[in-house]
Amino acid sequence: MSLAFLPLKLILLGIDLFITLVTFGWVGALKKLLSKEPIRSVPVKDDPSHRVHTLFKGKLLQYPPAGEKTLYEISRNSFERNASRKCMGSREFLGMEGKKVKKFGPDISWKSYAEVGTMSRKFGAAIRASGVVPAPSTTNLEATSTPCSVAIFENTCAEWMIAAQGCFSQSVVVTTIYATLGMEAVVDAVNDCSISVLVCNLSNVKRVVENLPEMPTLKTIVYTTDVIVKGSDLNKFLPESSSSVTVISFDDFVESGDTDEFKPIPPLPNTKAVVMYTSGSTGKPKGVIITHSQLVAAIGSGLHLLGIKESDRYIAFLPLAHIMELMVEFAMIAVGACLCYADPKTLTVTGSHPIGALEHYSPTVMVAVPKLWDVIKKGIEAKVAASPPVAQFLVNTAFQARTFAINNGFDTPLFKALVFKKFSKVVGGELRMALSGGGPLNSEVQTFIRTCFGIPLVQGYGLTETNAGLTIQDMSDLRSGIVGVPVPSVEVKVISCSDIKDKAGNPYLSTDRLDVSGNKVYGRGEVLVKGNSLTVGYYKMPDKTAEVFKEDGFFHTGDVGQFMEDGSLAIIDRVKNLLKLKGGEYIALEKMEMTYGNSKFVDAVNGGICCYGDGDMDRPVALMQLNEIVVMKWAKEKGISGKFLQLKDEKKLYDAVLADMKVEAEKGKLSHLERLVGLSFLTTPWTPENGCLTAANKLQRRVVVETFEKEFNEVRLKGIF
Numbered sequence: 001m002s003l004a005f006l007p008l009k010l011i012l013l014g015i016d017l018f019i020t021l022v023t024f025g026w027v028g029a030l031k032k033l034l035s036k037e038p039i040r041s042v043p044v045k046d047d048p049s050h051r052v053h054t055l056f057k058g059k060l061l062q063y064p065p066a067g068e069k070t071l072y073e074i075s076r077n078s079f080e081r082n083a084s085r086k087c088m089g090s091r092e093f094l095g096m097e098g099k100k101v102k103k104f105g106p107d108i109s110w111k112s113y114a115e116v117g118t119m120s121r122k123f124g125a126a127i128r129a130s131g132v133v134p135a136p137s138t139t140n141l142e143a144t145s146t147p148c149s150v151a152i153f154e155n156t157c158a159e160w161m162i163a164a165q166g167c168f169s170q171s172v173v174v175t176t177i178y179a180t181l182g183m184e185a186v187v188d189a190v191n192d193c194s195i196s197v198l199v200c201n202l203s204n205v206k207r208v209v210e211n212l213p214e215m216p217t218l219k220t221i222v223y224t225t226d227v228i229v230k231g232s233d234l235n236k237f238l239p240e241s242s243s244s245v246t247v248i249s250f251d252d253f254v255e256s257g258d259t260d261e262f263k264p265i266p267p268l269p270n271t272k273a274v275v276m277y278t279s280g281s282t283g284k285p286k287g288v289i290i291t292h293s294q295l296v297a298a299i300g301s302g303l304h305l306l307g308i309k310e311s312d313r314y315i316a317f318l319p320l321a322h323i324m325e326l327m328v329e330f331a332m333i334a335v336g337a338c339l340c341y342a343d344p345k346t347l348t349v350t351g352s353h354p355i356g357a358l359e360h361y362s363p364t365v366m367v368a369v370p371k372l373w374d375v376i377k378k379g380i381e382a383k384v385a386a387s388p389p390v391a392q393f394l395v396n397t398a399f400q401a402r403t404f405a406i407n408n409g410f411d412t413p414l415f416k417a418l419v420f421k422k423f424s425k426v427v428g429g430e431l432r433m434a435l436s437g438g439g440p441l442n443s444e445v446q447t448f449i450r451t452c453f454g455i456p457l458v459q460g461y462g463l464t465e466t467n468a469g470l471t472i473q474d475m476s477d478l479r480s481g482i483v484g485v486p487v488p489s490v491e492v493k494v495i496s497c498s499d500i501k502d503k504a505g506n507p508y509l510s511t512d513r514l515d516v517s518g519n520k521v522y523g524r525g526e527v528l529v530k531g532n533s534l535t536v537g538y539y540k541m542p543d544k545t546a547e548v549f550k551e552d553g554f555f556h557t558g559d560v561g562q563f564m565e566d567g568s569l570a571i572i573d574r575v576k577n578l579l580k581l582k583g584g585e586y587i588a589l590e591k592m593e594m595t596y597g598n599s600k601f602v603d604a605v606n607g608g609i610c611c612y613g614d615g616d617m618d619r620p621v622a623l624m625q626l627n628e629i630v631v632m633k634w635a636k637e638k639g640i641s642g643k644f645l646q647l648k649d650e651k652k653l654y655d656a657v658l659a660d661m662k663v664e665a666e667k668g669k670l671s672h673l674e675r676l677v678g679l680s681f682l683t684t685p686w687t688p689e690n691g692c693l694t695a696a697n698k699l700q701r702r703v704v705v706e707t708f709e710k711e712f713n714e715v716r717l718k719g720i721f
Contacts, residue, residue, distance in 0.1 A: 005390075005393045008393075009393070009397050012394075012397060012414065012415075013397070013401060015414050016401060016412050016413065016414035016415055019413045019414055020405075020410060020411075020412070020413060023413060025410045025411060025413065026410060028409040028410045028411075029408050029409040029410045030409075031409060032408060032409030033408075033409070037565075037566055038474075038476075038566060039054060039566060039567055040053075040054065040474055040477075040484075040485040040566050040567045040568050041053060041054060041485050041486055041492075041563070041567030041568070042054050042057050042567065043522075044057065044491055044493070047493070048522035048523060048563070049493055049494050049495075049510040049511075049522055049523025049525070049563060050491065050492075050493035051486055051491070051492055051493065051522070051563060051567055052486055052488075052490075052491045052492070053485055053486050053487065053488045054485075054567075055488065056488040056489075060297075060488065060489050060490065060491065060531050060532050061297060061300050061301055061304065061487075061488035061489045061532065062293070062296075062297050062300065062489070062532050063296060063297070063300050064296065064299055064300040064303050064334050065300070065303065065304075066334070068296060068334070069269045069292070069293065069296060070168070070266065070267050070268070070269055070271070070273075070292040070293070070296060071168045071267075071273055071292050071295055071296065071330060072168045072169055072171075072264070072266050072267055072292070073266070074296065074299065074330060074333065074334045075117070075120065075165050075168065075169075075333060076117070076169075076264075078113060078333050078334060078335075078336055079113050079114060079116065079117030079120075080117075081113075081336065082113040082310075082336035083112065083113050083114035083117075084112060084113070084114065085112065085113050085310075085336055085338070086110045086111075086112060086113075086338045087110075087111055087112055087113040087115070087116045087333070087338065087339065088110070088111045088116055088158040088161070088162075088338075088339045088341065089108045089109065089110050089111075089338065089339070089340045089341065089361065090108070090109050090157065090158050090226075090341050091104040091105065091108060091109075091341075091342070091357065091360060092104060092105035092107065092109060092230065093226075093227045093228065093229060093230075094229065095229050097353040100351060101350075101351055101352065101353050102227070102343065102345075102346050102351060102352055102353070103352075103353045103354075104346070104352060104353070104354075104360070106354075108340075108360065108361070111158060113336065116158075116162060116165070117165075119162050119166075119254050120162050120163075120165035120166040120169060121166065121169055121257070121259050121264065122166070122254045122255070122256075122257030122259060123162060123163055123165075123166025123167075123253065123254050123257060124165075124166035124167065124168075124169035124170040124172070124257065124262065124264065125170075125257035125258050125259045125261065125262035126166075126253050126254060126256050126257035127150055127166065127167065127170065127172060127197055128170055128172075128262040129256070129257070129258065129261070129262060130196065130197055130219070130220050130246075131147055131196055131219065132147050132148065132149075132150060132170070132172055132196060132197055133146060133147060133148050133172075134148060134170055134171035134172060134265045134267075135148040135149070135171055135172060135173045135267070135271055135272050136148070136271075137267075137268045137270055137271050138270070139270055139271070139272050139289065139291055139536055141289065141536065141537050141538065141539060141540065141541070141542055141545060142540070143192070143539075143540050144193070144194060145194050146194065147194055147195070147196040147217065148171075148172060148173055149172065149173035149174070149175045149193045149194070149195055149275065150163065150167050150172055150173070150174060150175065150195070150197045150198075150199065151175040151176075151177055151186075151189055151190055151193065151195045151197070151198045151199070152164065152174060152175070152176055152177065152198075152199045152200075152320075152321070153177040153179060153186055153189075153198060153199065153200040153201075153204065153208075154179055154199055154200055154201050154224055154226065155179045155201065155226060155227070155319070155343070156316055156317060156318065156319055156320045156325065156341060157224060157226040157341050158339075158341055159199070159224040159226065159250050160199070160224075160320045161320065161329060161339070162254075163199050163222075163250075164320075164326075166257075168267060168273065168292075169264045169265075169266075170262070170264065170265050171265045171266065171267040171268075171271055173193075173272050173273065173274065173275060174273065174274050174275075175189055175193045175195060175274075175275045175277070175287070176274060176275070176276045176277060176320070176321040176326075177189050177277060177321060178277070178319060178321045178322075179201070179319065179321065180319075181285075183207055183208070183211050185277070185285065186198075186200075186208065186211070186215075187211055187214045187215055188284065188285075189275075189277055189287070190215045190217065190218050191214075191215060191217070192287065192539065192540060193275055193287075193539075194217045195215075195217055195218060196217055196218060196219045196220060197218075197219070197220045197222065198218055198220070198221050198222070199222045199223075199224065199250070200221065200222075200223060200224070201223065201224055201225075201226060201227075201228075202223040202224065202225050202228050202234070202237045202238075203228065203237060204223075205221060205223050205237055205238055205239070205247060206237065206238070206239055208221055209221070209239045209245065209247070210239075212244055212245060218245060219244075219245055219246065220245065220246045220248065221245055221246070221247045221248070222248055222249075222250055222253045223237075223247065223248070223249055223250065224250045225249070225250070227343060267292050268292070269291065269292050269293035269296070270291050270292070270293060271291060271292055272289060272290075272291055272536075273290055273291055273292045273294075273295055274288075274289075274290040274295070274326070275287045275288070275289055275290075275539050276288045276290060276321070276323055276326075276464055277321070278464055278586070286538045286539075286541060286544060287538060287539035287540070287541075288323075288464045288465055288535050288536075288537075288538060288539070289535060289536040289537060289538070289539050290323075290467060290535045290536070291535075291536060293532070294467055294532065294533050294534065294535055294536075295326075295327065295330070295467060295533075297467070297489040297531070297532035297533040298327050298467035298468060298469045298487070298489060298533035299327055299330050299331045299334060300488070300489060301469045301472075301487035301488045301489040301490075301533060302327060302328065302331045302469060302472075302487075303331050303334060303335065304487075304488050305472045305474075305485075305487060305488070306331070306365075306433070306435070306472070307433070307475070308331055308332060308335050308337060308365065309335065309337065309364075310335050310336045310337060311337070311364070312332065312335075312337040312338070312364045312365050313337065313338045313340055313361060313362065313363045313364050313365070313430075314328070314329070314332045314337055314338065314339055314340060314363060314364075314365045314366075314367075315340050315342055315347070315357065315358060315361055315363035315365075315366050315428075316329055316339045316340060316341050316342065317341070317342040317343065317344045317347065317357070318344070318367060318368070318369070322438070322464075322584075323462075323463075323464045323467060323468040324367065324437050324438065324460070324462070324468040325367070326468075327467060327468045327469065328367050328435075328468075332365075337365075340357070340361035340363055342357035342358075342361070343357070344372070347372075348376075348379070348426065350379070358426065358427050358428045359425060359426075359428055359429075360428075361428060362428035362429055362430045363427070363428055363430070363431060364430050364431060364432045364433070365431075365432070365433050365434070366427065366431055366433075366434045366435075367434070367435045367436075367437065368434070368435075368436060369436070369437065369438040369439060369582070369583055369584040370436055370438070370439050370440065370441045370442065370445065370582050370583075370584070370615060370616075371439075371581075371582040371583040371584070371618065373434075373436055373441065373445050373446075373449055373457070374442065374445050374582065376426065376427070376449065377444075377445050377448045377449065377452075379426070380423060380426065380452060394418065394419060395419055397415075398412070398415035398418065398419040398420065399448075399451055399452075401415055402415055402416070402420065402451050402454070403447060403451045406450060406451060406454070406478065407478055411454060416454065420452060420453070420454060423452050423453065424452075424453055424454075427453060431453055431455055432455055433455055433456055433475070434449065434453075434455055434456070434457045434458075435457075435458055435459075435460050435472070436457060436458070436459050436460070437459070437460040437461070437462070437468070437584075438580065438583070438584025439580035439581065439582060439583070439584045439615040440459075440481075440571065440580075440614075440615030440616070441457075441459050441480075441615070442615075442616050443480030443481060446459070446480050447480065450478070456475040456476070458472065458473035458474070458475060458477065458484065459472075459473045459482065459483045459484060460472045460473070460483065460484065461483035461484065461569065461571060463557060464535070465534070465535050465548070465549075465555055465557075466490070466529055466533065466534060466535070466555065466557075467533040467534070467535060469487040469489065469490070469533055470486070470487065470490065470492065470527075470529050470557075471483045471484040471485055471486055471487060471492065471568075471569045472484045472485065472487060473485075473568070474568070477568065479568075481570055482564065482568050482569070482570050483561075483568075483569050483570065483571055484568055484569060485567065485568055485569070486529075486569070487533070489531050489532040489533040490529050490530065490531030490532070490533055490534065491529070491530060491531055492527060492528065492529050492569065493510075493523075493527075493528050493529075493554075494508075494510050494523045494524060494525035494526060494527055494528070494560075494561055494562065494563065495510055495525045495526050495528060496508065496509045496510045496511070496525045497509075497525050497526050497560060497575060500560065500573065500575065501702070502515075502516045502524075502572075502573070503516050503702075503706070504516050508524040508525045508526075508560050508562075508573070509523070509524060509525060510523040510524070510525045511523065512524045512562070515562055515572070519564065519565070520564075520565040521562045521563055521564060521565070522562075522563035522564075522565075522567070523562065523563055524560065524561070524562040524572070525560060525561075525562075526556060526557065526558070526559065526560055526561075526575050527557045527559045527560070527561040527569070527571070528554040528555065528556055528557065529554065529555050529557065530552075530553040530554045530555060534553075534555055536549075537549050556575075558574060558575045558576045559571050559573070559574060559575065560572055560573035560574060560575060579613060579614065579615070580615055581613055581614075581615065581617055581618060581619065581620070581673065582615060582616060582617055582618050583618070585673045586673075587613050587620055587671075587673055587674050588674070589611045589612070589613070589620075589701070591668075591670070591674075592611040592620065592622075592670060592674050592676075593608065593609050593610070593611050593699070594668075595664055595665060595667075595668030595670055596609050596611065596622065596624075596661055596664055596665070596668075596676065597609050598664050598667070598668070599657070599660050599661055599664050600627065600630050600660065601624075601626060601627055601630055601631065601634075601656075601657045601660055602624055602625065602626075602627060603624075603625040603626060603627040603628070604625075605685075606625040606685035606686065607625045607685055607686030607687070607692060607693060607699070607704075608624070608625060608686075608699070609622050609623070609624040609625070610622060610623045610624070610686075610699055610701055610704045610705075611676070612701070612705065612712070612716065612719075613719065616720065617716065617719040617720055618719060618720060618721040619673065619675065619676075619677040619719045619721070620673075620674065620675075620676055620677070620719060621676060621677060621678035621679065621680070621715045621716060621718055621719045622661075622676050622678070622679055622680070622715075623679075623680045623682055623704060623705075623708055623711060623712060623715065624679060624680070624681060624682065625682055625683070625685065625686065626648055626657075626681040626682065626683060628644045628683075631644060631647055631648070631653065632644060632647070634653065634656060635647050635650075635653075638652065640652065644683075645683065648681045648683065654679065654681075657679060657681075658676070658679060661675075661676050661679070662675065677718055677719055678715045678716075678717075678718025678719055679715065680708070680711040680712070680714065680715040682708060682711065684708075686699070686704060690703075690707065691703045691707070692704050692707060
């Protein structure tokens with residue numbers, strides 16, 4: 001910063017401090033100064049590495065505050081209690097404004113709680129009329145040939161949730177399929193669960209019909225018109241004829257439901273509610289079985305910790321096929337809050353005309369994956385960078401002042417009015433709370449969002465297998481890298497991982513009282529969880545279920561964590577090499593290494609290939625041992641001269657290897673998320689002697705990354721978009 005701006009900075013800071021003093025803003029700072037560090041979880045059976053929420057030792061939470069025992073009860077009670085309140089809002093799609101921007105009308109179409117209740121009951125009656133039957137009350141992992149499940153293959157929209165509510169009103173199971181997955185995932189889910197009714201978008205109907213020979217149980221396709229221009233010619237979306245399946249619009253299907261003939265059949269707490277297929281990791285996606293009681297316990301925990309209000313407006317855009325979004329939306333319905341549906345690419349004006357969904361709806365609560373928070377941060381920073389020097393100075397001064405203020409329990413009234421009020425419009429201007437989940441959140445991003453919008457942005461940690469909720473960071477906790485306190489419905493512990501080492505070469509032990517940085521901890525090791533919101537297991541996969549759902553009731557997450565001094569959990573490592581990228585998507589490193597190791601350019605003798613990705617990256621990269629013989633042959637064929645060490649820096653070679661990796665990825669049927677976007681060529685062998693391989697010649701990923709730190713840091717940047 002130029003010294004010329006220093007007097008102005010001091011003046012602004014002085015004015016802000018004066019306003020803070022006269023408006024008693026200092027009271028918050030005084031309270032923070034005098035308050036003691038709270039204990040956020042307590043030991044179970046006097047074991048510091050085994051903990052529960054402070055208020056639920058001895059009896060874990062089972063139900064929401066109103067005591068509902070099933071999802072149907074939550075919905076029914078809310079439909080009656082909040083009949084006249086707005087329940088679901090949608091924007092009218094008008095078409096494309098160019099290739100990437102979607103155009104929306106000025107009005108929001110609202111459905112009241114009473115209207116949603118009526119539609120869901122009619123949908124339930126319609127699926128019963130189509131031949132779907134209630135699911136048995138006993139839950140197991142075995143295959144079922146009974147048509148007791150409806151599959152939903154659609155983006156997040158009001159119709160998705162109404163269909164789910166309708167299923168639950170008849171004790172019918174919802175099978176979720178990510179809308180971004182291909183037809184192979186649809187075929188697998190339909191066949192696995194003997195699906196006879198599929199809900200999908202109009203744009204996908206033809207593809208589904210083309211694959212009907214592979215789905216003999218499918219008899220009815222119910223199509224929605226989300227992001228379809230009203231009045232569009234249906235002939236371009238629908239097949240000419242199909243005698244083996246009924247194709248019907250969502251509205252017509254709902255209207256056909258006879259609620260007098262098919263009255264609700266309420267599920268029992270142990271009735272199967274959802275078979276939720278994971279977004280994919282190694283091999284075929286796993287279908288996680290979730291009962292009503294388990295989801296209800298997770299919802300109760302969320303309500304207890306998040307402080308959701310009846311007056312809240314929630315921006316609903318994450319996939320409802322993801323457990324986090326499903327749980328949060330039900331929590332909103334439980335209290336009578338408003339769900340505002342949107343497309344994730346149209347949240348701001350960069351993808352939506354004339355305004356973004358955030359500005360249109362002005363939500364008060366928002367849940368997103370780390371990548372979206374990063375996108376918002378970079379978008380604001382780009383605008384600031386393009387502004388005049390004086391404006392940049394003002395923003396930088398405001399950020400420094402407010403970051404300090406928030407960390408010390410107060411705010412900056414002057415800068416809030418001059419700077420941050422304008423920034424708050426990016427998220428609608430009324431956001432009061434935000435949650436990040438689906439992967440680790442970068443500390444800089446977390447601090448930036450908190451400062452920019454003046455709201456608590458906290459991390460949540462969980463998996464599909466734990467019903468999203470495992471831990472949630474306390475709203476008053478301003479630390480980064482903390483995933484929070486065990487939710488009230490579960491108990492969490494860490495167990496020793498003596499064969500996995502930290503950066504100092506020490507094993508992770510449940511008896512540890514200091515971490516690698518010298519912080520006080522209550523044990524380190526693999527994170528285990530059990531309780532009322534833990535799911536049943538994997539559908540038709542007893543062996544995989546037995547691997548992680550143990551007889552003692554604990555689920556093994558595969559993550560390494562540590563309990564901090566206040567009892568909050570931090571995730572610090574992985575037991576297995578399956579991880580999430582910034583967008584929350586899984587990639588399987590070992591499978592990738594096995595696939596890419598087939599490339600002729602990879603020297604397996606000297607160690608092979610080491611793939612890498614983390615929660616701050618968009619796509620994976622790799623360090624690899626370059627095969628000298630193959631490289632020299634390639635150079636000769638291309639008429640390129642030079643020695644091996646010279647050739648390894650040749651761009652044409654880099655492009656050729658990356659192209660070969662793409663071929664191997666296609667042959668190995670890797671997902672697009674597992675396609676390498678960057679490579680670093682190494683010529684120093686990995687051996688057991690230098691620690692890069694174990695005695696059994698297995699890759700030591702951490703050691704490779706640390707040994708070749710310079711090369712790693714350079715190639716990692718290629719995975720961040």
